[in-house]
Amino acid sequence: xxxxxxxxxxxxxxxxxxxxxxxxxxxxxxxxxxxxxxxxxxxxxxxxxxxxxxxxxxxxxxxxxxxxxxxxxxxxxxxxxxxxxxxxxxxxxxxxxxxxxxxxxxxxxxxxxxxxxxxxxxxxxxxxxxxxxxxxxxxxxxxxxxxxxxxxxxxxxxxxxxxxxxxxxxxxxxxxxxxxxxxxxxxxxxxxxxxxxxxxxxxxxxxxxxxxxxxxxxxxxxxxxxxxxxxxxxxxxxxxxxxxxxxxxxxxxxxxxxxxxxxxxxxxxxxxxxxxxxxxxxxxxxxxxxxxxxxxxxxxxxxxxxxxxxxxxxxx
Numbered sequence: 001x002x003x004x005x006x007x008x009x010x011x012x013x014x015x016x017x018x019x020x021x022x023x024x025x026x027x028x029x030x031x032x033x034x035x036x037x038x039x040x041x042x043x044x045x046x047x048x049x050x051x052x053x054x055x056x057x058x059x060x061x062x063x064x065x066x067x068x069x070x071x072x073x074x075x076x077x078x079x080x081x082x083x084x085x086x087x088x089x090x091x092x093x094x095x096x097x098x099x100x101x102x103x104x105x106x107x108x109x110x111x112x113x114x115x116x117x118x119x120x121x122x123x124x125x126x127x128x129x130x131x132x133x134x135x136x137x138x139x140x141x142x143x144x145x146x147x148x149x150x151x152x153x154x155x156x157x158x159x160x161x162x163x164x165x166x167x168x169x170x171x172x173x174x175x176x177x178x179x180x181x182x183x184x185x186x187x188x189x190x191x192x193x194x195x196x197x198x199x200x201x202x203x204x205x206x207x208x209x210x211x212x213x214x215x216x217x218x219x220x221x222x223x224x225x226x227x228x229x230x231x232x233x234x235x236x237x238x239x240x241x242x243x244x245x246x247x248x249x250x251x252x253x254x255x256x257x258x259x260x261x262x263x264x265x266x267x268x269x270x271x272x273x274x275x276x277x278x279x280x281x282x283x284x285x286x287x288x289x290x291x292x293x294x295x296x297x298x299x300x301x302x303x304x305x306x307x308x309x310x311x312x313x314x315x316x
Contacts, residue, residue: 004037005065007120008051010079012043012071015097020070023113030117036065043075052086066091066297068120072098073140077276081137084130084293093120093297098277102206103140106219107298120297127220127292131203134281139294141207143274144265144285145198145229146178180231181271186264192228194256199228201263201287212247222291224263228256263287 009027011020020027028038041047055064067090069079076094083092095116096104107126110116131138180195200207202214202225217225232240232254243249250257265285273280 006037006039007065008067009038009040010048010069012075015071019097034121048082052082052088068093070095073276074278080139084137091125091295106204125295126298128294128296130290130293132288138275140204140276142201144271181269183267187260197229215247223259230254
């Protein structure tokens with residue numbers, strides 16, 4: 001008798017105004033039609049870590065077809081950290097329902113449920129890098145400075161009601177208080193000593209709803225994209241803000257932009273940090289990259305959740 005394989009659905013019940021909680025039965029039905037059993041895990045506590053830790057590392061790929069992370073970038077970050085820490089290599093489908101959904105936007109994952117499920121079952125994946133900072137993993141962005149903790153300060157109710165605009169409004173409110181902070185950036189190529197307003201270390205291209213914050217980033221090139229924002233004269237702030245919206249700011253004299261495989265960030269100041277929209281580690285920050293660590297379900301052809309398991313394919 002053919003054994004039905006499982007799919008782990010790690011979902012945030014509060015994301016997307018309860019989209020996944022309200023549609024859980026429909027999701028289960030769609031996967032059952034594809035001969036896949038959904039194992040729902042609510043995003044709370046260490047549940048996903050504990051669940052993945054208990055999987056048999058020799059046989060889990062025969063039992064499980066993939067993992068779905070349903071929620072915002074913060075939910076996805078928790079899921080990826082649990083996967084990497086436990087050595088789990090399964091196709092990962094992203095069901096975006098957060099405010100910005102920066103990682104999902106890179107892969108052009110649709111925001112409607114039918115589109116998400118279609119891609120998850122397509123059998124297609126694309127490799128994606130995973131960033132590492134002080135032993136913690138991130139999939140999209142690590143941000144440092146006086147305005148990059150905007151998502152942490154933005155009222156959740158406001159975020160759910162007006163979405164990305166909430167980030168913009170909060171960010172603009174921080175501008176009058178900005179002060180340049182001395183930092184040292186050490187890479188294998190050179191050492192930079194700068195005074196910055198804030199900076200981002202990117203794996204993807206967008207952050208906090210700014211779709212072109214790092215327009216040249218490639219999520220599977222094995223490199224970190226670093227953008228440091230220097231002191232900007234107040235009169236030039238509005239025009240610079242427009243450059244950021246259009247993705248032309250990397251060429252500005254007010255931006256230090258480079259790619260590297262390793263980075264050490266140091267400062268005497270205690271700066272706020274943010275990893276994929278959540279509170280980050282304290283400085284100093286030591287960055288590296290895990291090239292191609294994830295297999296993300298996309299429209300591109302490879303192996304995804306809807307595929308047969310590797311061992312059975314070889315036997316056939």
